Amino acid sequence: MQDNNIRKIAIIGGGTSGWMSAAALAQVLRGKYSEITLIESDDIGTVGVGEATVPPMHIFNRMLDLNEADFMRKTQATFKLGIQFVNWARLGDSYLHGFGDIGKDINAIRFYHYWLKLSQQGLVEDLDNYKIASVAALQGKFMLPIDQPDSPLSEIAYAFHFDAGLYARYLREYAEARGVKRIEGKVINTRLFDNGFIEAVTLESGEQITADLFIDCSGFRGLLIEEALKTGYEDWSHWLPCDRAWAVATENCGEPKPYTKAIAHSAGWQWCIPLQHRTGNGHVFSSKFMSEDEARSILMNNLDGQAKGEPRLLKFITGKRKKVWQKNCVAIGLSSGFMEPLESTSIYLVQSALARLVTLFPNKNFDQHTIDEFNRQSDFEVERIRDFLILHYHATSRNDSVFWDYCRTMAIPPTLTEKIELFKSSGRVFRTAAEMFSDQSWIAVMNGQGIFPATYHPLVDRLSNDDVVRRAENIKKVIEKSVALMPSHAQFINHYCKAGIPD
Numbered sequence: 488m489q490d491n492n493i494r495k496i497a498i499i500g501g502g503t504s505g506w507m508s509a510a511a512l513a514q515v516l517r518g519k520y521s522e523i524t525l526i527e528s529d530d531i532g533t534v535g536v537g538e539a540t541v542p543p544m545h546i547f548n549r550m551l552d553l554n555e556a557d558f559m560r561k562t563q564a565t566f567k568l569g570i571q572f573v574n575w576a577r578l579g580d581s582y583l584h585g586f587g588d589i590g591k592d593i594n595a596i597r598f599y600h601y602w603l604k605l606s607q608q609g610l611v612e613d614l615d616n617y618k619i620a621s622v623a624a625l626q627g628k629f630m631l632p633i634d635q636p637d638s639p640l641s642e643i644a645y646a647f648h649f650d651a652g653l654y655a656r657y658l659r660e661y662a663e664a665r666g667v668k669r670i671e672g673k674v675i676n677t678r679l680f681d682n683g684f685i686e687a688v689t690l691e692s693g694e695q696i697t698a699d700l701f702i703d704c705s706g707f708r709g710l711l712i713e714e715a716l717k718t719g720y721e722d723w724s725h726w727l728p729c730d731r732a733w734a735v736a737t738e739n740c741g742e743p744k745p746y747t748k749a750i751a752h753s754a755g756w757q758w759c760i761p762l763q764h765r766t767g768n769g770h771v772f773s774s775k776f777m778s779e780d781e782a783r784s785i786l787m788n789n790l791d792g793q794a795k796g797e798p799r800l801l802k803f804i805t806g807k808r809k810k811v812w813q814k815n816c817v818a819i820g821l822s823s824g825f826m827e828p829l830e831s832t833s834i835y836l837v838q839s840a841l842a843r844l845v846t847l848f849p850n851k852n853f854d855q856h857t858i859d860e861f862n863r864q865s866d867f868e869v870e871r872i873r874d875f876l877i878l879h880y881h882a883t884s885r886n887d888s889v890f891w892d893y894c895r896t897m898a899i900p901p902t903l904t905e906k907i908e909l910f911k912s913s914g915r916v917f918r919t920a921a922e923m924f925s926d927q928s929w930i931a932v933m934n935g936q937g938i939f940p941a942t943y944h945p946l947v948d949r950l951s952n953d954d955v956v957r958r959a960e961n962i963k964k965v966i967e968k969s970v971a972l973m974p975s976h977a978q979f980i981n982h983y984c985k986a987g988i989p990d
C-alpha cells in the first residue's frame with residue numbers, strides 16, 4: 488500500500504519561529520515518523536528582538552519537557568508579571584496589565600463589578616491594588632505559585648523575558664539532539680509542481696531539498712508563502728500605524744524589574760525588557776508621523792543604562808498573510824504576519840500555530856477542508872489580538888500629537904467597537920471562543936486606558952455596600968500580606984536560575 492504519511496518536513500529559517508517549530512515537531516513526531524530538516528542562512532540573520540513572552544509559554548515549555556530553571560539560565564531570562572503602560576491613557580498616567588485575575592469573584596460575579604460600584608462612590612483604590620501580579624511587580628517581588636488553593640500566592644501568573652538569540656540556540660541544541668538536521672545555506676529558488684505545490688527549494692550551493700511539507704519561517708519576506716506562492720498580505724497599518732522600531736541593548740542598572748515597561752511617546756512607544764545580563768530597549772514608531780532620525784534620538788535620550796553599541800532599525804508592515812497555510816506550505820512566525828510587539832504576542836502565535844498544526848496535521852492528500860479550518864482558526868486568533876492592540880492606541884485622551892489625534896479618532900474594526908460599547912454600557916466583556924486574551928486582560932486595559940462603564944452588574948446590589956467594602960478591603964489586605972512574604976525578583980533569580988557570564 489502506498490505510504491500517504493508526511494515523511495519529510497523542511498523548515499526554512501532558523502530564527503525563533505524556525506527553531507520553535509523544529510523543537511516542537513521533533514518532540515511530537517519523535518524522529519521516527521518524519522525526517523525534519525531546517526535550513527538557515529548565516530548571511531541573512533534573524534530579527535532577534537522578540538524577548539518578552541506571555542504566560543501560555545509554560546504550555547510550550549511543558550510540551551518540550553524543559554526544565555524551567557535550566558531554560559532560564561541558558562537564555563539569561565527573568566520573570567515577567569505583566570506590562571506597565573506609561574503615558575498611554577494620558578501624559579503622566581500609568582497602569583499595569585498584570586497577569587492573572589483581578590480580586591476574587593463574589594457570588595459568581597467578577598470582582599471588577601464590585602470594584603466598579605465602590606469606585607463610583609470613591610470607596611476603593613486603583614484596580615492594580617487588587618491583583619497579586621500587579622502589586623508584586625511594582626514592589627519588585629517574585630516567587631513561583633505555591634500549591635495552597637486559598638492563597639493568592641497560588642494564583643501568581645507569570646511569563647519570561649529572555650535573550651532571543653540564546654533562546655534560538657537553546658532550542659537548536661534541543662532539536663538537533665532529537666534528530667533535526669540543520670543545513671546552513673541560502674535558499675535561492677523554489678521549484679513548484681504543476682498543481683502549485685512546492686516540490687523543492689534550491690540552495691546557493693546547488694543542493695536541492697525536497698519535502699512533503701514545507702514550514703516557512705523565513706521572516707517578514709515570506710520566502711515560500713509569498714515570494715513563491717504569492718499568497719498576498721492584508722495590511723492593517725491604518726489600525727496599527729507603527730511600522731518601524733529602533734532597538735538597542737543597554738547595561739543593566741539596578742535590579743531587574745519583573746515586568747515589561749511600555750512608555751508611550753509622541754508617535755509610538757518605547758519598550759524596556761530587563762534580562763539577567765542586559766536590558767533590551769526599543770522605540771516602536773510610525774514613519775508616517777515621525778522621521779527615523781527623530782525616533783532614534785528619542786530612544787537614545789530615554790535610556791536608563793549605557794547603550795551597548797549602535798541601535799538597529801527594523802521595518803515592518805502590521806498585518807497578516809491572507810492565508811497562512813497554502814498548498815503544502817505553512818507560514819509560522821513573521822512570515823505569517825506581524826502585529827507589533829505591544830503585548831508580546833508573536834512568540835505566542837508561533838506556539839499556537841504549532842499546536843494547531845499538530846491538531847490538524849495533514850497527510851500527503853492535503854485535505855482542503857483541513858487547510859481551510861487551519862486558516863479560519865488562525866484568522867480568528869490574530870484578528871482578536873489585533874483588536875486588543877488597537878484598543879491601547881484608540882482608547883486614549885492624548886491629544887498632544889498628530890499621531891495620537893489619528894489613533895484616537897480613527898475608525899476601528901466592528902468587532903472592537905462591539906466590545907467597547909458593551910463594556911461602556913454594562914462593565915461586561917467576554918472572551919469570544921478561543922481568543923487569546925481573557926476578560927480580565929480586557930478589563931485591565933479598558934480600565935487602564937480610561938474607559939469607565941456607565942453601570943455595574945445589577946446582582947452586585949445583593950450585597951450591602953458595607954459588605955462589599957469589607958470584602959474588597961480584605962482582598963487587598965490578603966494580597967499585601969502575601970506580597971510581603973515574597974522575595975525580591977533578584978533574590979529569587981539568584982537562588983533559582985542565576986545565569987553565568989555570557990560568552
Ligand SMILES: Cc1cc2nc3c(=O)[nH]c(=O)nc-3n(C[C@H](O)[C@H](O)[C@H](O)COP(=O)(O)OP(=O)(O)OC[C@H]3O[C@@H](n4cnc5c(N)ncnc54)[C@H](O)[C@@H]3O)c2cc1C
Pocket residue numbers: 499500501502503504505526527528529531532533534535536537538539540651672673674675704705706707710732734769801803819820821822828831832833834835
Ligand atoms: C521590533 C520587534 C520587537 C519584537 N518584540 C517581540 C516580543 O517582545 N515578544 C514576542 O513574542 N515577539 C516579538 N517580536 C516578534 C519576534 O521577534 C518574532 O516573532 C520572532 O523573532 C520570530 O521571528 P522569525 O523566526 O519568524 O523570523 P526571523 O527572526 O526573521 O528569522 C528568519 C530566518 O529565516 C532565515 N532565512 C531568510 N531567508 C532565507 C533564505 N533565503 N535562505 C535561508 N534562510 C533564510 C534567516 O537566516 C533566519 O534564520 C518582535 C518583533 C519586532 C520586529
